[in-house]
Amino acid sequence: MLTSTTKPLPLSRLEKSERRLGLLMILPAFLLLFAVVLFPIGRLLVTSTQQLRLTEPWLGTPFIGLAHYQKALTDPRFWETTLNTFIYIAVTVPGAIVVGLGLALLANQPFKVKWPVRLGLLLPWALPLVFAGLIFRWFFEFNQGIVNNILMWVGLPKLAWLTDPFLATIAICIAIIWKTSSFVALILLAGLQTIPKSLYEAAEIDGASKWQQFIEITLPMLRPAIIVAAIFRTITAIQTFDIPYAMTNGGPGNSTETLAMYIHKTTIDFLDLGYGSALAVLMFVVSLVMTAGYLRYTRRDPRQEA
Amino acid sequence: MTRLITGTALAAIMTMSAGSAFAQTELRIFTGGQQRPDVMRQILDAYQEQNPDVTVEIEVGGATSEQQQQYLNTVLASQDSTLDVVLIDVIRPAQWAAAGWAEPLDEYLGDERDAIMDRYLPAYREANIVDGAVMALPYFADSQFLYYRTDLLEKHGVEPPKTWDELKAAALKIQEAEGNPNLAGFLTAGAPIEGTVCTYLVPYWGAGGELGGEGGAITLSAEQAAQPFELWGDFKEAGVLPANIAEIPTDRIRQDFQAGNAIFAMNWGYVWNRVQNDEDSQVKGNVGVVTLPGFTADTPATCIGGWQLAVSAFSENKEAAVELVKYLSSPEVSKQQAILASHMPVFPDVYTDAEVLEANPWFEDALPVVETARSRPVTPAYPRVSEVIRTNMNAFLAGTQDGAASLQAIEQGLSEVMQ
Numbered sequence: 001m002l003t004s005t006t007k008p009l010p011l012s013r014l015e016k017s018e019r020r021l022g023l024l025m026i027l028p029a030f031l032l033l034f035a036v037v038l039f040p041i042g043r044l045l046v047t048s049t050q051q052l053r054l055t056e057p058w059l060g061t062p063f064i065g066l067a068h069y070q071k072a073l074t075d076p077r078f079w080e081t082t083l084n085t086f087i088y089i090a091v092t093v094p095g096a097i098v099v100g101l102g103l104a105l106l107a108n109q110p111f112k113v114k115w116p117v118r119l120g121l122l123l124p125w126a127l128p129l130v131f132a133g134l135i136f137r138w139f140f141e142f143n144q145g146i147v148n149n150i151l152m153w154v155g156l157p158k159l160a161w162l163t164d165p166f167l168a169t170i171a172i173c174i175a176i177i178w179k180t181s182s183f184v185a186l187i188l189l190a191g192l193q194t195i196p197k198s199l200y201e202a203a204e205i206d207g208a209s210k211w212q213q214f215i216e217i218t219l220p221m222l223r224p225a226i227i228v229a230a231i232f233r234t235i236t237a238i239q240t241f242d243i244p245y246a247m248t249n250g251g252p253g254n255s256t257e258t259l260a261m262y263i264h265k266t267t268i269d270f271l272d273l274g275y276g277s278a279l280a281v282l283m284f285v286v287s288l289v290m291t292a293g294y295l296r297y298t299r300r301d302p303r304q305e306a
Numbered sequence: 307m308t309r310l311i312t313g314t315a316l317a318a319i320m321t322m323s324a325g326s327a328f329a330q331t332e333l334r335i336f337t338g339g340q341q342r343p344d345v346m347r348q349i350l351d352a353y354q355e356q357n358p359d360v361t362v363e364i365e366v367g368g369a370t371s372e373q374q375q376q377y378l379n380t381v382l383a384s385q386d387s388t389l390d391v392v393l394i395d396v397i398r399p400a401q402w403a404a405a406g407w408a409e410p411l412d413e414y415l416g417d418e419r420d421a422i423m424d425r426y427l428p429a430y431r432e433a434n435i436v437d438g439a440v441m442a443l444p445y446f447a448d449s450q451f452l453y454y455r456t457d458l459l460e461k462h463g464v465e466p467p468k469t470w471d472e473l474k475a476a477a478l479k480i481q482e483a484e485g486n487p488n489l490a491g492f493l494t495a496g497a498p499i500e501g502t503v504c505t506y507l508v509p510y511w512g513a514g515g516e517l518g519g520e521g522g523a524i525t526l527s528a529e530q531a532a533q534p535f536e537l538w539g540d541f542k543e544a545g546v547l548p549a550n551i552a553e554i555p556t557d558r559i560r561q562d563f564q565a566g567n568a569i570f571a572m573n574w575g576y577v578w579n580r581v582q583n584d585e586d587s588q589v590k591g592n593v594g595v596v597t598l599p600g601f602t603a604d605t606p607a608t609c610i611g612g613w614q615l616a617v618s619a620f621s622e623n624k625e626a627a628v629e630l631v632k633y634l635s636s637p638e639v640s641k642q643q644a645i646l647a648s649h650m651p652v653f654p655d656v657y658t659d660a661e662v663l664e665a666n667p668w669f670e671d672a673l674p675v676v677e678t679a680r681s682r683p684v685t686p687a688y689p690r691v692s693e694v695i696r697t698n699m700n701a702f703l704a705g706t707q708d709g710a711a712s713l714q715a716i717e718q719g720l721s722e723v724m725q
Contacts, residue, residue, distance in 0.1 A: 054379075054383055054405050055401060055404055055405060055686045055687050055689075056404065056686060056687075057404070057405060057406060141550075141553065142548075142549065142550030142553060143488065143548075143550060158549075160549060160550060160552075160704070162550075162552075162553050163550060163552035163553050163703075163704040163705075164704065164705075164706070165704075165706055249497070249498050249499070250498060250697075251497065251498040251552065251553075251697070251700050251701070251704065252498075252552050252700055252701050252703075252704030252705075252706045253498075253697055253698065253700060253701025253704070253706055253707055254697060254701075255701070255706060265693070268376050268379050268380065269372065269375075269376060269379070269689045269693065270687075270689050270690050270693075271379060271383070271405070271689070
């Protein structure tokens, strides 16, 4: 703006053209967002109210209202896969934060050579999810897997890691925590480095132990970073797909299938795009509700502190 | 969108090259990693030499039939034109016809249609004609056989089994005598994959079960439907099936057998070539192939397999693609595949060819097996049918669901397939 007017005067020609230019400048970004975010979401909502099965194209795409949502709510598999997804959230979000915090504290130590620890932090994060899933599947394989090798080596019986529902869930959670804790660690490490050294020096003088310093200084100061990490981790946990897909493909039976895997199966394998879209909308709602909860908490935060 | 862009690009290229005397046609063929793309490459090189104006590129997809179809579903649902010819599993033509993804070949074959189709084994003629239209041409045939270790059977004085009881007794005898904990008695697919559907159907058909139903619904014969669970449950309890059977997919059976870790294995024709020729094979020269056992010696059953060549309905070079498909589905190529990859021929005559028999002595007895092999349910909703059967079979083999519950879940699932 060239002039800042307080009175609501009609805009000059210059201002008008400035405004047009401004709108023109944001147009590409808006179009891109529209094309890759708004349009697909709108399309998803529309499809979820239509019958759309590519296996039976002659049925057409009639509007069927909320019938798919009704079906989902009485579909036992929707509830089972949602429950499985919540189990992964409940285990892997805290798990990744605890492990990630440990890694971040380790990386924050004044080692002379810092790069090995930092590389170790980055590698699991940089690895594609499916690769991580495949690697852990080999680890947990019954005959050739290294985990069972170790069990036998110490004289324990081999375990059916991938074909027992309980053990398979544990194996998948271990893989997810390994894969995602490095991302959490990166966020927490950044948080750790913003804590002023003087706080620790003062605590030292007051005679606080290392543990007390951790509880009284590190954790409270890290809280915003932990919340950010928890939000990101929760959103990705809701979408858990790749690692169980590669490790068990949902088996044995459907016992390790997540909601995202059920959506994939319905849409890509069964080609029922209508029902798959409705399931995807429901997953979106779950994501929205969970993140909204976190966001309320973060908004309340500064006022409390003030 | 993609079509539009390719279309524009193509138009631009065509205008530019209008002056050149030679219009080069580029075709792209999709195949699975397990269907020997290396052998296909050899065959295509020969084709390119005969047809210098055509170049064919191979795109290799996933290792299992479902992984390949998952990818193809996204490509074809978006009407992408990059693929011209696609190698599809024998269970797919009905689905492809329903979705309108395969170009019907009748017009291209013209007057030759019936003459061409009559040359194939009847099962493959039927599998590729959907509602009277030719949707694809067969590339190679397949069915499941019983692979066994000739050295171990000889050593312990056991004849190749003709019934499941004989197989169980033979496996237990050899396992006990060998005392090797890694030696599985019998292997079949148990992971939640397509092959596991046959693990259910082979004993079901063997017991006399039929797949019934009208209007797309599928029903099982009540008396025989529980037999597969009884058979495999018994095998697992006796230790003939390994404890990890529920994590074993098709090619893993081949790898374990090839490493010398199984006495008997139920698998497809391709295994022969690999166990006899692969450098790392521990069982070279010690492998026999016979018809799968039955509950009685004269009632064996097996699943029909094999791969078909479909022309994509979205291809921009359909004429050239059909020519290529006709070549790949010819007796000459069938013979080449039999020799190079132990892919079973789709023409009855090729089974008795001297060179083919030299490479695959067991083909002599294989023709009647392929001729009597049974088809998995033919329906556009096959992916759902398959998922219901394989998931519950997998849960049963893993021991998380008993036979009665698995059967009930299968029947329930099948009744919901067409809703």
